[in-house]
Amino acid sequence: MINHIKAVLWKQQKDTIKNKTILIQFLMFPFMTIVMENAISIQDMPEHFFTNLFSIMYVGMAPLTSAAAIISEEKEKNTLRVLQLCNVRAFEYLIANAIYIVSICMIGSFVIGAAGGYAGMNLIKFMLIMLVGHSCSFLLGATIGVASKNQMVATSINVPVMMVLSFLPMLSMFNNTIRSFSKYIFSEQLYLLVNNLENIKISAETGVIMLCNILLILILFLSVYKDAFRTK
Numbered sequence: 001m002i003n004h005i006k007a008v009l010w011k012q013q014k015d016t017i018k019n020k021t022i023l024i025q026f027l028m029f030p031f032m033t034i035v036m037e038n039a040i041s042i043q044d045m046p047e048h049f050f051t052n053l054f055s056i057m058y059v060g061m062a063p064l065t066s067a068a069a070i071i072s073e074e075k076e077k078n079t080l081r082v083l084q085l086c087n088v089r090a091f092e093y094l095i096a097n098a099i100y101i102v103s104i105c106m107i108g109s110f111v112i113g114a115a116g117g118y119a120g121m122n123l124i125k126f127m128l129i130m131l132v133g134h135s136c137s138f139l140l141g142a143t144i145g146v147a148s149k150n151q152m153v154a155t156s157i158n159v160p161v162m163m164v165l166s167f168l169p170m171l172s173m174f175n176n177t178i179r180s181f182s183k184y185i186f187s188e189q190l191y192l193l194v195n196n197l198e199n200i201k202i203s204a205e206t207g208v209i210m211l212c213n214i215l216l217i218l219i220l221f222l223s224v225y226k227d228a229f230r231t232k
Contacts, residue, residue: 004088008096012070016104025066026104029058030111037115046195051116053170055126056191058108059133060165064141065158066101071145072154090225098138105134122197132210133190136217137165143221186213 016022036050073079109130110123118126140161148154169191172179182188189206 001092004092005096005099008088008093009100012097012100015070022066022069025062026108029054029062030108030115033112034115037117048116048118051112051118052191052194055109055112055116055130055194056133056169056187057166058105058112059130059137059190060167060187061162062105062108063101063134063137064144064162064165067097067138067141068144068148068154068158069151070097070101071142072148072151075145075148076150094142094225097142098135101138102131102134105138106131109134118197125197125200126194129190129193133187136186136214139217139221140165143217143224146221147224184209186210189213 016026033051033054036054040050106127109127113123113126113130141158144154144157144161148157165185165187168178168182168185169188172182172188179188183192183205186209189209192206193200193202
């Protein structure tokens with residue numbers, strides 16, 4: 001099992017270097033955070049504004065789109081079939097992708113947090129919040145990738161989901177109506193937590209919403225996983 005996971009990890013590392021679209025997903029928001037935090041200063045702008053905003057957009061885009069694109073592309077090119085013939089089981093393949101994508105995203109998150117001036121316990125809390133977000137986003141992206149017949153189908157599903165996860169937290173700052181329903185998605189709850197790192201408090205509402213989001217994503221993933229792999 002360990003050797004199979006290592007083999008898939010090595011493969012994905014090589015593929016990412018060649019696939020500039022996936023590589024940009026990992027680099028774009030850390031780079032934008034560094035630039036915006038150092039180049040723009042507006043009077044009365046909240047502290048860590050760009051860091052908190054871009055970190056949640058990073059959660060909603062990078063793991064989601066990367067997982068969906070990688071898995072759907074390899075399904076389309078029958079790479080998964082070849083891996084299965086080499087005795088790499090589906091869950092080993094998915095675990096390897098989870099480790100790979102979430103690890104890279106956590107490195108990017110560290111850059112975002114450090115660029116925003118987070119340090120010590122605040123940086124640790126920031127990274128833990130990002131870990132939860134990246135894990136949920138990856139699992140949702142993997143669900144889309146596994147459920148899609150090819151990369152085009154995955155993209156058509158992925159884009160609206162990405163828009164909801166990434167942009168609703170930003171729009172909710174300016175519109176109460178949007179805020180009233182965006183609070184039920186995990187990215188909005190993570191955004192609220194990131195904005196209160198100094199006095200972070202996980203309310204019962206936040207806990208219930210996060211738990212429901214995680215359970216729903218897990219149910220969707222397991223259902224798709226069973227149909228796509230276990231029956232074959």
